Structure formats: structure tokens, C-alpha cells
Amino acid sequence: MGKGKAPKPPDMTKLANAQTSANIGTALTERMMNMGGGMETPDGSVSYSQSGIYDWTDPVSGKKYSIPLMKSTTSLSAAQQxxxxxxxxxxxxxxxxxxxxxxxxxxxxxxxxxxxxxxxxxxxxxxxxxxxxxxxxxxxxxxxxxxxxxxxxxxxxxxxxxxxxxxxxxxxxxxxxxxxxxxxxxxxxxxxxxxxxGQPAAAPVAPQYQSNLPTVDHIGLGMQNYQNQLGAWQQKNQSLNQALGGMFGIAGNFIKYSDRRLKTDINKVGRTDDGQNIYSYRYRGDKRMHLGLMAQEVEKKHPDAVVDVGGYKAVDYSKALHLGA
CATH class of the missing domain: 1.10.287 (Helix Hairpins)
Known part of the structure; x- marks a missing residue:
């Protein structure tokens, strides 16, 4: 039996760009956290400042990122100087x-x-x-x-x-x-x-603070969301198949009124394997919900499966769906 449209898979390019941006943002944040606010001691201090910008282009997406360049400055106390x-x-x-x-x-x-x-x-x-x-x-x-x-x-x-x-x-x-x-x-x-x-003294080393920020996994989240949507769609269509299979799987001639003029609350819910639309509907004056084809549509594809009963069109489902063929 036909299914509704499956959910579209995620745009991997967008996810990759989002992941790259998240990775760069996390790395820059970690660097700033590792620098801390500098260092003050009785012998001197270490401070940080931005010295420029490095423009980096992602070789895959071509997207440009501006990376701040940082420098550390060490100052000695008067006695140490x-x-x-x-x-x-x-x-x-x-x-x-x-x-x-x-x-x-x-x-x-x-x-x-x-x-x-x-x-x-x-x-x-x-x-x-x-x-x-x-x-x-x-x-x-x-x-x-x-x-x-x-x-x-x-x-x-x-x-x-x-x-x-x-x-x-x-x-x-x-x-x-x-x-x-x-x-x-x-x-x-x-x-x-x-x-x-006469060797020069080694340059002072700026203090290093270690932090480890988790990076947002955009690709993983996008794929998980897609898998969830796909699973829901598959579950929905499995239920639909079970319902349609129970109705359409009856052997022998099964003729049922399917004239649009007799139906109300009509909604398309899927397609058969050969592309015919499947609808949910109620017959006028009947509160029960039914699933089936529309006679006017079946007549265009399988005219031999449509018969006239009292001035209204009915569908022979065994012919319309080639059951038992």
C-alpha cells in the first residue's frame, strides 16, 4: 500500500556549517577561559590583549570566519625589573x-x-x-x-x-x-x-588554565531528529497499511460505494502501490470513519473496476487493486 511522503533527510551542508561554527566558537571560548583574566603576583603580572584578526576560509563550504589573535604581555615588578x-x-x-x-x-x-x-x-x-x-x-x-x-x-x-x-x-x-x-x-x-x-634568559611563560567545554553536536542532533521523524512516519504508515490491508485484502469480489457525492469529511491519507489516492471519509449520515478510494479517480485508471449501482458509482476493489491476481 502507498505511504505518505517520507520526511526529508537533513541538509548536511547546513549541519556541517553549523558544526564548524560551533566548533570554532567552542575553541575560542575555551581559549579565553584558559587565559583567564591574566595573573598578578608580587614579582609581576601577565595580561592578554587582542593583537589582530586572522581570516580563515573553510575549504569545504567556502565560508569565512574571523579568528581573533591574542598576545600575552609580561610585566615585572620594580624590584624584579x-x-x-x-x-x-x-x-x-x-x-x-x-x-x-x-x-x-x-x-x-x-x-x-x-x-x-x-x-x-x-x-x-x-x-x-x-x-x-x-x-x-x-x-x-x-x-x-x-x-x-x-x-x-x-x-x-x-x-x-x-x-x-x-x-x-x-x-x-x-x-x-x-x-x-x-x-x-x-x-x-x-x-x-x-x-x-651570556645566554639570554628564557622568555616567561604565561599561565595556562585548562577547561573543556562540550561542543554542540549539530550533525548528531540533526540526524537524530531525522531518525525520530522517519520512525514516526514509518509507524504511522505501518498502522495505515494494517488498516488498509485488513480492508483491501479480502479475497473475491468486494464492491463498495465510493462515489464522492456520498462522502463527507474527505482527507487524503496515502497512496496505493500503483499511485491511487487513499482517503479517510464518512458517508453522509454515518458518523463512522472509513478508508478507501474515490470512484471518480479509480474510473480514470481502472474503468473496469467501477460500476453503477442505483445511479451512484461503486468500486470493485478486487479489480481496482488487482487483489488475488
Whole structure:
């Protein structure tokens, strides 16, 4: 049997636009709530102000939204500002020292080799006289023992003396290199230390207050409303089908007066499967409500289903509705 018109599904574009607006409004409200009214402490304060507008366009709907841009401003108390000024001045001085040391470090050429050579020369001034004295004593002892210069025994003796000198010079070189590396590391550490002292202080962090506002679910509400309307429509038509089915489902010939001239309080309540209108009505002089077709309409679609009974039109429902076919 026919149904009335089903409820239209919601306009998803409108629901999506409403949802986007609700989401943005909720987000902005949460942000303002999270900011609070600023902060006041004995050491200073934090305040908020709008710094501009960001125009955002929804890539789906093309709708434009104006998003306020906010900034936080931190102000120190007089005492804390004085401390900060002195701290900044000290850091600026430290940064200048680090810069000077760094330039000296870079301009010294091979800094480590310069230090190595300097320390080696200083050590050589102590070691060289001792080496010379040791060589003279070795030569004197050789002569006193009858070993003459130029002899094989003298050469062997002098090679031993030379080896001792080489060992002493090698040890001096190793010591000077180690001291040079230590001094270089110390100088680099000084530069790093001054650089650390010269670092700017971290920017103060504005206080954050957490809130969680529920967003209106326009899409969910719209779909729920549609489901409710659809359910009501389906329930209504189910009841109508049951009533019509009970009347129209009778097998055999079922002829009933359906002439519009005999009816009153006529209201269209649905359609049959083949598109014929179904009406509720009362027969004139009868208070009971009936459901059925209108003979004048059936005659246009199924003329063989309409008969004349005493000058009034009647409908053979088995033919009009093809029951039992």
C-alpha cells in the first residue's frame, strides 16, 4: 500500500556549517577561559590583549570566519625589573669576554702548536744544559779510560749518550704536547663558560588554565531528529497499511460505494502501490470513519473496476487493486 511522503533527510551542508561554527566558537571560548583574566603576583603580572584578526576560509563550504589573535604581555615588578637589568648587563659583559677570547683563539693561528712550541722551548732551556754536561762528562771519562775520539769504542759510547739525549728530548716533546692540549681545553672551556653566562634568559611563560567545554553536536542532533521523524512516519504508515490491508485484502469480489457525492469529511491519507489516492471519509449520515478510494479517480485508471449501482458509482476493489491476481 502507498505511504505518505517520507520526511526529508537533513541538509548536511547546513549541519556541517553549523558544526564548524560551533566548533570554532567552542575553541575560542575555551581559549579565553584558559587565559583567564591574566595573573598578578608580587614579582609581576601577565595580561592578554587582542593583537589582530586572522581570516580563515573553510575549504569545504567556502565560508569565512574571523579568528581573533591574542598576545600575552609580561610585566615585572620594580624590584624584579632591576634584578633583570643587572643580570642582562652581566650577561652582556660575559658575552663580550667570550667574543674577545674567541677572536684571540682564532687569530693565534695554530693555537695548540703555538702553546706546544712555547712549552717545549721553556723545557729545552732546562734540559739542554744537563744534556751538554752529561756529554762532556762522558767524553772526559772515555779519554781518562784510554778510549780515544774516533775509535770504535768511543763511537759506541757516544751513541749511548745520543740515545739518552733523544729519549730526554722525546719526553720533553710529549710533556709539552700534553700541556698544550690541556691549556687549549682550558681556554675553550673558559670561552664556553662565558658564552653560557651570556645566554639570554628564557622568555616567561604565561599561565595556562585548562577547561573543556562540550561542543554542540549539530550533525548528531540533526540526524537524530531525522531518525525520530522517519520512525514516526514509518509507524504511522505501518498502522495505515494494517488498516488498509485488513480492508483491501479480502479475497473475491468486494464492491463498495465510493462515489464522492456520498462522502463527507474527505482527507487524503496515502497512496496505493500503483499511485491511487487513499482517503479517510464518512458517508453522509454515518458518523463512522472509513478508508478507501474515490470512484471518480479509480474510473480514470481502472474503468473496469467501477460500476453503477442505483445511479451512484461503486468500486470493485478486487479489480481496482488487482487483489488475488
Amino acid at each position: 632591576a634584578i633583570k637589568d643587572k643580570s642582562d648587563s652581566a650577561k652582556l659583559t660575559a658575552a663580550g669576554i667570550a667574543d674577545t677570547l674567541g677572536r684571540q683563539f682564532a687569530q693565534a693561528g695554530d693555537f695548540e702548536n703555538d702553546i706546544d712550541n712555547r712549552i717545549y722551548d721553556m723545557g729545552l732551556k732546562r734540559v739542554q744544559p744537563r744534556m751538554d754536561e752529561a756529554r762532556r762528562r762522558a767524553e772526559t771519562n772515555a779519554v781518562n779510560r784510554g778510549i780515544r775520539p774516533g775509535s770504535a769504542a768511543f763511537d759506541v759510547l757516544m751513541r749511548d749518550v745520543g740515545q739518552q739525549e733523544n729519549d730526554a728530548y722525546t719526553q720533553l716533546a710529549l710533556n709539552s704536547r700534553g700541556q698544550a692540549m690541556n691549556e687549549r681545553a682550558q681556554r675553550a672551556g673558559e670561552i664556553a663558560g662565558f658564552l653560557g653566562m
